[in-house]
Amino acid sequence: MAKYLVIQLARFGDLLQTKRLILSLQQDLGQGAAEVHLCIDSSLSALAAHVYPDVKVHAIKAHGTSTAEEVLFANLTVFSAMQAEKYDAVYNLNFSGLSFAIATLFDPETVHGYRSEGGQPLKDQWMRLAFRWTRNRRTSPLNLMDFWGLLAPAPIVPEAVNPIAMRKGGGLGVVLAGRNSRRSLPVDMLADCVQAVFEAHGGPKVTLLGTKAEAQLGSQLMRKFSGPLLQRTENLVGRTDFSGLIDTVGGLDVLLTPDTGTMHLAAHLGTPVQAFFLSSAWAHETGPYGLGHRIWQAVLPCSPCLESRPCPIDTQCLNAFADPKYLRILAGKFDDDYPANIIGLVSMLDAVGVTYMPVFGLDDGTPQRKDQRGLVAERFGLMELAPVADNTQAASLYQESDWMLSHERTAPGDE
Secondary structure, eight states, X not given: OOEEEEEOOSOHHHHHTTHHHHHHHHSBSSSOBOEEEEEEEGGGHHHHHHHOTTSEEXXXXXXXXXXXXXXXXXXXXXXXXXXXXXXXXXXXXXXXXXXXXXXXXXXGGGEEEEEEETTEEEEOHHHHHHHHHGGXXXXXXXXXXXXXXXXXXXXXXXXXXXXXXXXXXXXXXXXXXXXXXXXXXXXXXXXXXXXXXXXXXXXXXEEEEOOGGGHHHHHHHHHHOOHHHHHTEEEOTTOOOHHHHHHHHTTOSEEEESSOHHHHHHHHHTOOEEEEEOTTOOHHHHOOOSSSOEEEEEOOTTOSOOTTSOOTTSSGGGGGGGOHHHHHHHTTOOOSOOOTTEEEEEXXXXXXXXXXXXXXXXXXXXXXXXXXXXXXXXXXXXXXXXXXXXXXXHHHHOOTHHHHSSSSOBOTTOO
């Protein structure tokens, strides 16, 4: 039986976006189902147990420690246990100092993704390609789930990752905010959007969701509600653990949310998502995976931005979500007068993975993204395609070093 380790030290949503890779590694390839191990931050252990019940979890203290020495001594037992395992392959998914350090526990020839050799951090060619196409995120061709999933020697088909999203009867769930405030809607704006979706769905039960840190935000939002909406709303902000969150989200008719881990949980559970994407959040990179989801993507000439830089235009991408034309669409009142600076997308699947089709507004990155997806499909032999229309896309992704060097893994600066 093959044995694999996946190192995923990022947050809630990233753990769920590792699903295609993990399921691909677990599948039976004629030698029996493989054994998959997962190295994660200890704060996500309970979630991992629910999402990946057949995976052996190695939980470490990856966040909240200030020095390398603290990390080493806090996790020495776990590191020793992982090193004692004989893995056929190790998949290191994070470009971080800690994940590079953990990769040194294993034979460099077994490590895929990011690794260290002779004290130098290295990237596989597949990682280098992603660094290149993200120079222009507007045309990014792959969802993160597919980017990681295609590291597997035999990726499962996209249809096998998440169930088709269907209403479950539990009404409307509302996630108040994400980790980055610029990716979330202000209370007044969110209240109007909730009212519109409430009307579109015929006045269902509404459940507010969020962390304890957002408890005050939940109270503020409730004060914006009135009439039937207020009467039908239950405030569970800060009152659910992972088990309770799974039970609640798994029973909803729809989840209204920014780009959050709870959004990816809903997709995992087959709950329909309506997601707000703005600022640095870009649907083609981190949108909900599977069929049956809708995304409202704010688009300005600067979209998507870098959340690490201050916004020089005072987050004008928010304005589209307050547009009466947009609120009419949310409420189910469709006409040909579309709001400006926003694209309505629906999730689709092709041989490469998930993609998003515009149904409201125009996506000016579609031609280039289609060509880049074609190059990815060609690389992995996923489907027969017409010739790529624009060879500049190939030139932007591939360089002579990709086939001139005898080893496909190079230093991070060699892109």
